[in-house]
Amino acid sequence: MNRSRIFSALLSVALISAIPTLANAQKTNWQNLDLKTDSTFGISTEKAYKELLKGKKSVKVIVAVNDGGVEATHEDLKRIMWVNTKEIAGNGKDDDKNGYIDDINGWNFIGGPKESINFETLELTRLVRRDQDRFANTTDANVAEKDKKDFAVFKAERADLEKQLAEAKENLAGLTGFKAALDAVVKKIGKQNPTIEDFKNFKPVTDVDARVQGVVIEELGKNSFKDFYEEQITEGFDYYNRQVNYNLNLDYDPRAIVGDDPNNVNEKFYGNNDVAGPDAMHGTHVAGIIAADRTNKLGILGVADNVAIMGVRCTPNGDERDKDVANGIRYAVDNGAKVINMSFGKAYSWNKAIVNEAMKYAASKDVLIVQAAGNENKNIDVENNFPNHKDLDEKTIASWITVGASGPKDDATLKASFSNYGKTQVDVFAPGVKIYSTVPGSKYKNLDGTSMASPVVAGLAGLIRSYYPKLSAAQVKEIIVKSVTKVNHNVEYAKSEEPGAEKISVPFSDLCISGGIVNAYNALKLAATYSGKAVAK
Template sequence: MNLLKKIILIASFVPFTLLAQDQKDKPKPNWQNLDLERDGVMGISTEKAYELLKGKKGSPVIVAVIDGGVDEEHEDLKSVIWKNSGEIAGNNTDDDKNGYADDVFGWNFIGSSIGNIQHDNLEVVRLVRKWQDKYSSVVNSTPLSDEERKEFSQYKKMITDFMTRLDNARRGYESLSVIKKTTEEIVAKLNKPAPTLKDFERYKSANEMESKVLKVIKSEMKKKNDYKLFKEDIDDTYKYYSSQVNYHLNMDFDPRDSVKDNYGNAFERFYGNADITGPDAEHGTHVAGIIGAVRDNNLGIKGVADNVRIMGIRAVPDGDERDKDVANSIRYAVDNGAKVINMSFGKAYVWNKASVDSAVKYAESKDVLLVHAAGNEAKNTDFATNYPNRIYGEITAVERPVLAGTGTIPGFGRPPVVGRVLQDTVKDKRFDMPSAKNWIEVGASGWKNDDELVANFSNYGKRTVDVFAPGVQINSTVPGSKYEPNDGTSMASPVVAGLAALIRSYYPSLTAVQVKDVIMRSVTKVNQKVKIKEDGASKKVKLDEISISGGVVNAYNAIQLASQMSTASL
């Protein structure tokens, strides 16, 4: 099950609630592709759009999925996986001379001949590790240059952030350990592999701990009387906090040596291996299915685009991605023919923004559209930093840390984060900086056209989020030829990437910038106010106050507009 649906820890014992909606409250199958007027859900009208395209023939479009891995053998994906015709699989030779041996389906920048990275640190840990020898013993009165003083100020904020995260993770891990163990003990006493709510209600607590845990079990079982699902929630959340403590926030853990690159050289290009699946391809496979799962094979689900080739690029571990790998992934995708790149990942800190900026500029020069998930911290990214982003250059400004809210586990496995908010005096300068025109930032929406349209976890921003797209209970492909629903802006981004691919397939004369313009101008405008969280409080706003377009993407409208623009350019 998706991590967004897992139990979230707060400060006290029995400290958790579910982020997911009640299991009884489910959307229609394929809802993200359905139409508001016809089907009563706020999908993007994909099925209706194909009526406009009936009789037309599109050309294949390569869509790169930069992620944690893609299962190229999935029953609903294997026929649309990109294949490098110039490469011979398994001969350990760079047949097409592109610098990457055996890259038949794509490339993996977080692996080497000795294996693959699964877990990594958060970027804040890597930055603290980088600066701790220089600044750990510095006090405010220590003589420092202006540049060093700036670094020292950032270091102090990072230390605060790191310690807050680590404390939350340790408390979460300890609490889940007790809850998991006590639950297993109760179930063992019941002597039933799949106890029901009535079984738990009849059980008499042996001690105070069992009494507390029983309250939680019964509360959740009333929502969905399925012990298997409840146990998955417990086990997955335990695993999440275990990863936080042992890997993400472990200052002594650094797996990078296993990649065998020169990590200090941010512009080194050729390293990694050809394994695009890796040890955990759930997230990337889910993303790939949303974009282009085969629509007419009577299997599983329907992707948005009907004529794509999915290029798998592995760069995102369980933890924060590294800028060097992101930059190289973008360049690899561009050089090997991708016209759309999906990036369902993000982080609060940056190591080497210049390397990513250079790659984004390269993609812009080669007419490639970049689609990026806005993030799942329920934050305003006009202020809170989120990397990568479309802005070229780094902000040199005094920043203050703001707690991003307890208990939110974003769709890509991110922890509750401490964001950084720019001072108002700096905000305008940020948007005066040059930025990529081939970039679309995507927030997540739900299927109900009411005040809860914007997903309660989604980031937003009047000047930083372009559009919203379906990102709640999106059913898609997962490894092993299976299917599961997931939540997140990670799911909304590939909806838009699929739409971009659909447009580029049938109207190939349109440039990346024109395709973005089509998507922005063809949204379904939302008139009612929607709920968002701001500084921990709920408020209602118009959608054009929290996004540039003020709407949810719409494939039917987009195809109509693309047809008009394509005809006009002839």
């Protein structure tokens, strides 16, 4: 998760801020609302159900959530989870002979016989670890001619790793210090959950007290103290602690848990059937956005009303491995998914070729892949973000949508501050700011990210394929891209993540191929005009 502007009075950590607020009546479903009717830049899902889909029949479509885990027992997901009826649950046998034992709701490619991976290193860390022994005694003076290119890459990657690790350590120390100072102020106030008025009435004793008071008063203008502390202090500490001790730690390698050979890209039958894993927060949230039960009067409303969610666990708390990504795609395709959501990405790739081949395989089987653009506020036309389609054929690209994140207001803030963008690499934008969805424990939470925008589009793709099942994956993508609500004004975003960074203003059309926000109402109207549609009325 990208974090921009955190506690600039004390440290330069990241926190998504300056996010427009929504009326309480709308905040739990704003991504499905209509700009004209509701004055909120959603995708007009509810309007589509009311005016276009009422009384129409549909077929069930399987949508795979290739992610960090899905809680299949969640109150708002349990009815819509994919169930492999060819398997007999719990008998320890591969009843359907697909190579995966007891895969009732999907498969976990980062699990082993006894447990599953939670934390992992970044791909950058793995690449540096791979090459540091090879170049242990190599210098610019003695490097062999044949190794010069690889050595230059290694040095650049090592420098990047060292830079990120130093920043993570600095931020962890700063946040730890801020937390201690804040806890001391709260103790002086004498309330467990002080209000903004409590902080305003507080009389600082030290300069640190005063700086803490100023930061918290600003933040409590947007959040309760409890939410502020959980989302910014606790989660911030956990984030940088993970970076220091796991993600960027050359000495950490949990892969033995799985028991496979991670370098054998031809190995496919490994893992376990625990589709939730040790941390199902992210994937459960994604699944709810796509298809949370629209009939049970509980929780939230998913975009699609007749899809089954297949859980494919392939991403840990760290960077996913290309082998697992490729196998996750192939598993979803081979077991009937017609849409795959991939809310993940990374700056480096170990073996892009095997992911490319899996993408081609999905395209050949008429499966649409929907991918999050990433949360670094960078132009992925020129900066790496994997997977990407920079070296893939047109047929594959025609079955692959990359999604940026937008906010609720049709103004200069429409581009989410964190969202990546790209005139040639990002197809569309969709709501991804303060999206309220399912999380483990049959609970619900707001999260931000292109990770939330991607399942909005995956849900729309599932909706179209459900009501118009004869349309191909390429046609569904074409419909989604052609039917966007065009944005004919400029948007602003910061040039960097530094506090107070200069903002630039650009036409929204410079940010993605379509120049707009996806729209379910428009898409379904357009789908009805395509030849080959098959919907019983």
